Amino acid sequence: MAGKKVAVIGAGLGGLSAAARLASSGFDVTVFEKNSQPGGKANQICKNGFRFDTGPSLLTMPFVVEQLFLELGEDIADYLQLRKLETICKYFWEDGTTITAYSSKEKFAQEIEKKTTDSASNLFSYLNYTETIYKLTADLFLFNDFSNWKSLLNRKGLNTLFQIWKIDPFRTMHYANSAFFTDKKMVQLFDRYATYNGSNPYKAPATLNIIPHVEYNIGGFVPDGGIYSLVDAVVALAEKKGVKFVFNAEIKKILLNNRTLSGINYNYKGKEIKEEYDLVVSNADVHFTNTKLLGYSRDVSLKKKFEPSTSALVFYWGVKGDYPNLDVHNIIFSSDYAKEFKELFEDKIYPSEPTIYIYISSKFNKKDAHEGCENWFVMINAPANQDQNRDKKATTMKKMMLERIKTVLGIDLKEKIIFESLLTAADIENKTSSYMGSLYGMSSNNKSAAFLRQKNKSDKISGLYYCGGSAHPGGGIPLVLLSGKITADLIIKSKAHD
8 A cells, every 4th residue: 555656636625635644544645736825715815915715714513624633643733723703694684684693502592582583492493403414414425435335224324214304305495494484584594504515595405404503503613814724734734744745737637548547647837747646536626527637528427407506706805994893704685585596596697686795804813904904705606607708797796795785784895995806707717627617516406416426436437536525525614624534535445455
């Protein structure tokens, strides 16, 4: 096993997780990244005295991160400090309603009773329901290689199969949420969690209500220094275990000998280089890997009837002033959520009245902004990129977003923005090779979608593996870290028998 050469394509968190584990187990691991720094979608902008996380902005399931360091014999405290948020998010509606989602369930329940027609018992019943889904599905769907049929035959797998109705796969998220809450604002609040994997709550199965569990029953966290400090920590861990990094290296082709992997072809400093490798782990987008790097005429892993997830339009604004009515995470909800998702997935246009997400990391990390200023990450969901010219509409969307912020929050930013950067669906596609700029690969707008994600081990090419947000088990920080773990475990187990 020792000395087997592994090329990891992409320095996103999934690839970093796999690389660190493989190097720690004796593999000779090199990570190739086409950009100048690691992180993938979890990157950062540092300009004009402002720092922004460019993608993920909240960490859930912190034990997944802690487990990575513990398994490799390291103390996470030597690399990273995680902080649990007292307020998970503040929600704003145009009628003046503001609901603070506290991490304390009791305090959140009091807030709900005070500001909605729902009772505390509605919340507690709902969170018990989400916990049941987690307990029945996590070990089977999140922590293990689901493609292995043997995983269905152990005690936990059989327990899930015999209680399949309890994971709620036959209702939509919206339908299930409407059964627990009477107030439309509460239904909308929990419907929002479909967007955590880029899906439509009016179509996605209610099994995705597992997501509120990890946020409310386990908690929402941020690393001191912002999300990018997590990338820095995992890179440092990987380097300590012997992982080598090659940045500004664009992989052009995965080389094959019949149906067996033989190496990679990449461009580096203007030169085309071919190198032999025993194994390749692609942390790149599955569609990109299959069509561009393997040269398939079509992506056989992507079933056409399954939609790509949403993308995003993000403005990074350095803003003058201090805004105490806002927290770290904030949402301005649209007045017609069903219409918003119809426009995103059916009409494939920017929503006419988008829900706006505002993340301000300088609320907990003062170094992220000038004194007397804040760093606003302002995002709306966008359809997957089908027309590069459509992104010219970003100026129109900016005007709309500024107007809604003024109307709902009473904050006029027009003269207060002193720095701006923009991220569009086309940018996401170009920078990360994500199919159509989708943030999570395949959406879950179908009851079968979760079962059709790319397996971590290729069943077509010997020596090829996949990890990251477009592969099993899905997108989001904890899941991509788990994707790297599952992939590394498969390789270690397989090569142990060589």
